[in-house]
Amino acid sequence: xxxxxxxxxxxxxxxxxxxxxxxxxxxxxxxxxxxxxxxxxxxxxxxxxxxxxxxxxxxxxxxxxxxxxxxxxxxxxxxxxxxxxxxxxxxxxxxxxxxxxxxxxxxxxxxxxxxxxxxxxxxxxxxxxxxxxxxxxxxxxxxxxxxxxxxxxxxxxxxxxxxxxxxxxxxxxxxxxxxxxxxxxxxxxxxxxxxxxxxxxxxxxxxxxxxxxxxxxxxxxxxxxxxxxxxxxxxxxxxxxxxxxxxxxxxxxxxxxxxxxxxxxxxxxxxxxxxxxxxxxxxxxxxxxxxxxxxxxxxxxxxxxxxxxxxxxxxxxxxxxxxxxxxxxxxxxxxxxxxxxxxxxxxxxxxxxxxxxxxxxxxxxxxxxxxxxxxxxxxxxxxxxxxxxxxxxxxxxxxxxxxxxxxxxxxxxxxxxxxxxxxxxxxxxxxxxxxxxxxxxxxxxxxxxxxxxxxxxxxxxxxxxxxxxxxxxxxxx
Amino acid sequence: xxxxxxxxxxxxxxxxxxxxxxxxxxxxxxxxxxxxxxxxxxxxxxxxxxxxxxxxxxxxxxxxxxxxxxxxxxxxxxxxxxxxxxxxxxxxxxxxxxxxxxxxxxxxxxxxxxxxxxxxxxxxxxxxxxxxxxxxxxxxxxxxxxxxxxxxxxxxxxxxxxxxxxxxxxxxxxxxxxxxxxxxxxxxxxxxxxxxxxxxxxxxxxxxxxxxxxxxxxxxxxxxxxxxxxxxxx
Numbered sequence: 001x002x003x004x005x006x007x008x009x010x011x012x013x014x015x016x017x018x019x020x021x022x023x024x025x026x027x028x029x030x031x032x033x034x035x036x037x038x039x040x041x042x043x044x045x046x047x048x049x050x051x052x053x054x055x056x057x058x059x060x061x062x063x064x065x066x067x068x069x070x071x072x073x074x075x076x077x078x079x080x081x082x083x084x085x086x087x088x089x090x091x092x093x094x095x096x097x098x099x100x101x102x103x104x105x106x107x108x109x110x111x112x113x114x115x116x117x118x119x120x121x122x123x124x125x126x127x128x129x130x131x132x133x134x135x136x137x138x139x140x141x142x143x144x145x146x147x148x149x150x151x152x153x154x155x156x157x158x159x160x161x162x163x164x165x166x167x168x169x170x171x172x173x174x175x176x177x178x179x180x181x182x183x184x185x186x187x188x189x190x191x192x193x194x195x196x197x198x199x200x201x202x203x204x205x206x207x208x209x210x211x212x213x214x215x216x217x218x219x220x221x222x223x224x225x226x227x228x229x230x231x232x233x234x235x236x237x238x239x240x241x242x243x244x245x246x247x248x249x250x251x252x253x254x255x256x257x258x259x260x261x262x263x264x265x266x267x268x269x270x271x272x273x274x275x276x277x278x279x280x281x282x283x284x285x286x287x288x289x290x291x292x293x294x295x296x297x298x299x300x301x302x303x304x305x306x307x308x309x310x311x312x313x314x315x316x317x318x319x320x321x322x323x324x325x326x327x328x329x330x331x332x333x334x335x336x337x338x339x340x341x342x343x344x345x346x347x348x349x350x351x352x353x354x355x356x357x358x359x360x361x362x363x364x365x366x367x368x369x370x371x372x373x374x375x376x377x378x379x380x381x382x383x384x385x386x387x388x389x390x391x392x393x394x395x396x397x398x399x400x401x402x403x404x405x406x407x408x409x410x411x412x413x414x415x416x417x418x419x420x421x422x423x424x425x426x427x428x429x430x431x432x433x434x435x436x437x438x439x440x441x442x443x444x445x446x447x448x449x450x451x452x453x454x455x456x457x458x459x460x461x462x463x464x465x466x467x468x469x470x471x472x473x474x475x476x477x
Numbered sequence: 478x479x480x481x482x483x484x485x486x487x488x489x490x491x492x493x494x495x496x497x498x499x500x501x502x503x504x505x506x507x508x509x510x511x512x513x514x515x516x517x518x519x520x521x522x523x524x525x526x527x528x529x530x531x532x533x534x535x536x537x538x539x540x541x542x543x544x545x546x547x548x549x550x551x552x553x554x555x556x557x558x559x560x561x562x563x564x565x566x567x568x569x570x571x572x573x574x575x576x577x578x579x580x581x582x583x584x585x586x587x588x589x590x591x592x593x594x595x596x597x598x599x600x601x602x603x604x605x606x607x608x609x610x611x612x613x614x615x616x617x618x619x620x621x622x623x624x625x626x627x628x629x630x631x632x633x634x635x636x637x638x639x640x641x642x643x644x645x646x647x648x649x650x651x652x653x654x655x656x657x658x659x660x661x662x663x664x665x666x667x668x669x670x671x672x673x674x675x676x677x678x679x680x681x682x683x684x685x686x687x688x689x690x691x692x693x694x695x696x697x698x699x700x701x702x703x704x705x706x707x708x709x710x711x
Contacts, residue, residue, distance in 0.1 A: 054672040108672075112662075116676035123683055130694055145694050146707040152687060153638065153647060159680075160654040164631075164661060168617065171665035182615065 002045045003060050003107050004053070006068070010038050010100035017093040024092075024133075028083025031092035035079050038099060039072035056110045063308065063468035064106035066461065067233060070312045071226055073450075074319040075099050077443050078218040081326055084437040087218060088131030094124050098222060102230055111241050114234045115166040115194075118227075119159030122198060125227055126152045128219045129211060147210035154207045158197030162234075165190035169242045181249075188245045188252040191238055192259070198231045199289050200224070201263040212282035217326040220278075224285045225318030229311040235296070236308075236472070243474035246299055256297035261388045263290025268395035272402060280403040281321055281356070287396045288314055288359045294389065295374050301475055303377035308465055309458075310370030313451075317358030317367060320447055324352030327436045328407070342408040345435045349408045351444045358451055360400045361393065366454035369462075481521040485622050488514035492633040492653065493601040497594050501645040505550050508649055512542030515626065515656050519663040522620045530669055541678040545652055545685035552689040553645050556696035597640060604632035618664025627664060630657035643702045644695055648688030655681050 013034035020027040042065060050059040075095055082092050101121040105114045129148040132140075168187045196204040211223055239246055246252060267287030274280040288310070295306035327348030328341050342349040354365065361371030371393065378386040454461055469475065491511040495504045516538040520526045526535055565573065612624035634653030641647045659677050666673070692702055699706045 055670050056672050112673055113676065116673075116680060119680060120676070120683060123680075123687055126687060127690065130691070140694065140698050142695075142698060142707050145691065145698060149644065149647070149691055149695075149704075149707075152691065153651070156651045156654070156684060157638070160658055163658040167658065167662050167665060171617075183617075 001051065001053075002041070003049075003051070003058055006038070006041050006045060006060070007100055007104045007107060009041065010034060010096045010103065013038075014093045014096035014100065017096055018090070021089045021093060024086055024089070025083055027092045028079055028081075028087070031079030031096060032076065032083055034096055035072055035076045035099065038103075039069065039076060042068040042072055042103075053108070056108050056113055058107055059109055060107050061468055061471070062464040063233065063236075066308075066312060066464055066468075067229070068103055068106055070315045071099060071102050071230075073447070074221060074225060074315050077319050077323055077447065078221055080439055080443055081218055081323065084440060085326065085330060086133040087216065088128065088133055090131045091128060091218060094128045094131065095218075095222065097121075097124055098226065102226065105230060106233055109237050109240075110170075111166040111238050112163070112170050114237050115159070115162040118198065118230060118234050119156075119163065121230070122155040122159060122227055123152065125219075125222050126155060128222060129215055131219075132216060141214075143210070144214050147207075147214050151207040151211060154197055154204075158194045158204075160194075161190045161197070162194030165194060166238060169238055169245065173241060184244060184249055185252060187242075188249060189255070191235065191245070192252070192256060195231055195235050196259060199228050199293070200286055201259055201290055201293060202266040202286065203262070205263075205286060208282055208286065209279060212278045213276075217322040217329070220282075220325070221318050221322035224282060225315045225322070228285070228289060229315045232292070232296070232307060232311045239474045240472060245474075246297075247474045253297050253299065257294055257385070260290045260292075260294035260297055261392065263287060264294065264392035265290075265388070265395060268392055268399050271399035272395065274403075277403060277407040278325070280399065280406075281325070284356065284359050284396060284400060284403065285314070285318065287392065287399075288317075291374060291389070291392060292370070294385075295370075295377055298377045298381060299474055300377050300380060301469060302373045302379075304469060304472065304475060305462075305465055306370045306373035306377055308468075309373065309461065310367070312461075313358055313365075313367040313370055313454075316447065316451055317355045319355070320351045320358065320444070320451075321355030323440065323444055323447075324348050324350075324355055327440065328352065330435070332435045340409040340411055347436060347441045347444055350448065352407060353404060354448050354451060356400050356404055360397055362397075364452060364455045366451045366458070368455055369458050481518060481620075481622055484514045484517040484521060485626055487511075488518060488626055489605070489629055492630060493605075495649065495653075496601055496633055496636050496640070497597045499642065499646075501549075501553050501643060501649070504646065504649055505546055505553065508549070508652060509542060509546035511630075511653070512546065512656060513539065515630065515660050516542060518622065518626050519660060522623050523663050523666075525663060525666060525669050534669065534674065537674065537678060541681050545681050548682070548685040548689050549645055549648055549652075552692045553702075556692050556702055597636065600636045600640075601633070604629060604636060607632060618661065620664070623660060623664035627657045627660040630654075630660060642704055644688060644692045644704065645702060647704070648685065648692075651684050651688065652681060655684060 013030070017027045017031055020030055045060055047065055048059065048061055050057060052058065078095060079092055081087070098121050101117050105117045108114065126148055129151055130144060132144070165187050168183070169191070172183065193204065200208040212220065215223065264287050267283045267290055271280045271283035271287060274283055292307045292310040292314070295303040295310065297303070328345060358365050358367035361367040374389060378389050488511055491507050491514060495507045495511065498504055498507070516535065520535055525531060608625050608629040611628050612621050616624055618624045618627070630653055634650045634657060637646060637650035637653060641650055662673065662677065696702055
C-alpha cells in the first residue's frame with residue numbers, strides 16, 4: 001500500500017542517515033535523495049482512497065498531499081543545507097523521522113493517533129535543539145541544555161494536554177451535544193492550550209525566545225515552520241470528528257479569536273521591539289500564526305481556507321528564512337565585507353527578504369492570498385474584528401520593514417573574517433570568495449519562483465484546498 | 478472490588494510520597510510502584526484486560542513501566558557524582574573532605590526540619606481534595622476509582638514538575654503526566670486498539686530516553702543533575 005510507503009520510507013531512510021551520521025556530507029546528500037523520493041511519492045500517490053489499518057481509518061486527501069508536498073520541499077532545502085555546511089550529527093536522521101511522523105499524521109486521520117504522533121515528533125524536535133554542529137559557539141553550553149530542557153518540559157506538557165483532550169473527544173464522539181457545555185468547554189480548552197503551546201502562541205510562547213537565540217537555522221525551520229504548521233491539520237482532525245467543540249461553542253470561539261489576536265498584535269509589537277534579527281523573525285512568525293488561528297476560529301470557508309493556505313505559505317516562508325539566515329550568519333574566511341548583507345550576500349539577503357515578505361503577506365507572493373482570504377472572512381464578523389486584523393497586519397508590516405532594514409541594509413559591525421594572508425589580500429583587488437554553494441543558490445531561486453507562481457496563479461492550490469474543505473463538517477458557509 | 482481500592486490507595490500513597498520526597502534514589506522505585514498500581518487499577522476496573530490479548534496488554538504495560546523506571550534509574554546511577562579517592566591527589570582529597578563536612582552540616586540543618594515538607598504535603602492534601610471533588614461531580618471514566626486515579630496522577634505530576642530540583646525529578650513528573658493520560662485512556666476506551674496502546678507506550682519510553690539523554694548532556698557539562706547549576710554558572 002503506497003500510503004504505508006509514504007510513512008515508512010522516511011523512517012527507514014532515517015535509520016540509514018543515522019548510520020551515516022559521522023560523515024555529515026554523505027548523510028546530507030543521502031537525506032536529499034530520500035526527501036526527493038518522498039516528494040515524488042507525495043505528488044504521485046493516489047488521493048482519496050480510504051482504507052483501514054490496525055483498526056484506524058487511513059486516507060490521503062488533497063490537504064494531506066498539499067501539506068506533505070510543502071513539508072518535503074522545506075525538508076529538501078534543509079537536507080541540502082546539511083549536505084553543504086556542518087549541521088548536528090543527528091540532524092538529517094531526526095528530520096527524516098519527523099517527516100515520516102508528519103506523513104503519518106496527515107494519513108492516519110484519527111484524533112488520538114495524530115495527537116500522539118505530534119507529541120512524539122515534538123520530542124524528537126527537542127533532541128535537534130542540543131544537536132549542534134561541532135563548530136557552534138553554543139555547543140554544550142549550559143544555557144543551550146537549559147533551553148532544550150525547557151522546550152521538552154513545555155512541549156510534553158502541551159502534548160499531554162492534547163492527549164487528554166483527544167482521549168475525551170474520542171470517548172464522547174457524538175455525545176457532546178447531550179452531555180452539556182462543561183465537558184465541551186473543558187475538552188476545547190485542553191486542546192486549545194495544547195495547540196497554543198505547540199505553536200508558540202502568546203502567552204504560551206515561553207520556549208520560543210531561547211530556541212530562537214540558540215538553535216541553528218535548519219532547526220528553527222523544523223520548530224517554527226514544520227511542527228508549527230503540522231499542528232493545524234492535527235486540530236482540524238479533532239474538529240472534523242467533534243464539530244461541536246467549535247460549532248455552537250461561542251465562548252470557545254471567542255477564546256480562540258482572543259488568543260489569535262493577542263499573538264498577532266503582541267507578536268508584531270515584540271518583533272518591532274526586538275533588538276536581534278532572529279528574535280524579530282520568531283515573533284513575526286508567531287504573529288502570522290496568530291492571524292491564521294483567528295481565521296480558523298471564524299469557522300467560515302474563507303477563514304479556514306486562509307488558515308490552511310497561510311500554514312503552507314508559512315512553511316515556505318520559514319524555509320527561505322532558514323536558508324537566508326544560515327547563509328548570512330556563516331563566516332567565510334577570506335571574504336571581506338563592509339556593506340550591508342543586500343550588497344555583500346545578495347542571494348542570502350533575497351532568501352531572507354522573500355521569507356519575511358511571505359510571512360507578511362505582501363503581493364505578488366504566495367503569502368498574499370491567505371491575508372486576502374482573511375479579510376474576506378472578516379466581512380461577516382463585527383467591525384472590531386476587522387479593525388484588529390487590519391491593525392495586526394499594519395503592525396507586522398512595520399516590524400517586518402524594520403527587521404529587513406536592520407538585517408539587510410545596515411553595514412556589518414562584526415570584524416571581517418580574514419585569512420592568514422589578509423595583508424596581502426588587502427593589496428589585491430576584492431577576491432570574490434563564494435559565500436554559498438551553487439546548489440543552495442539554485443534552491444533559493446526555485447523557491448522564489450514557486451512563491452511567485454503560487455502567488456500569481458493560485459487557482460490549482462485553491463481548488464485542492466476547496467476539495468479538502470468539503471469534508472469539514474464545522475464550516476459555516 | 479477490594480483489590481481495586483488497594484491499587485487506588487497504593488497509587489495515591491506512592492504518588493504523594495514521590496512529591497514529598499526530594500531524593501531521586503527513593504522517588505524512582507516509588508515511580509515504578511505507582512506505575513504498577515496504575516496498571517493494576519486499569520486491570521481490575523476495566524474490561525480491556527480479559528482474554529489472551531488482555532494478558533499481553535498487561536505484560537506490555539508492566540514491561541513499559543519497568544523499562545522507563547530502569548532507564549531513569551540507570552541514568553541516575555551513571556550520572557551520579559562519585560569520587561574514587563584513590564584517583565585523587567592530596568589537595569583534591571582535602572577539598573572533598575571539606576565539601577563532605579559542609580554537606581553533613583547542611584544535612585543536619587535540613588533533616589528534622591518539617592518546614593521543608595509542609596508545602597509539598599499541603600499541595601498533596603489539596604490535590605487529594607480536588608481529586609475527590611472532580612471525580613465525584615464530573616465523572617468521565619466508566620468508574621469513579623479510575624477518575625480518581627488519573628486526576629490524582631495528573632495533579633501529582635504537575636506538582637512534581639513545579640517543585641523539581643533536578644532533571645530526574647523533572648522526568649519523573651513528565652512520566653506521571655503520561656501515566657495519567659494512559660489511565661484516562663483505559664478508563665474511557667471501549668475496546669483494545671493496538672496502535673493507541675503502542676503509541677502510548679512509545680511515548681513513555683521516548684520521554685524516559687530523552688530525559689536520560691539531556692541528563693547525560695547536563696552532567697557532562699556541569700557534573701551535576703541539579704537544575705540550579707544551570708543558572709549558577711551563567
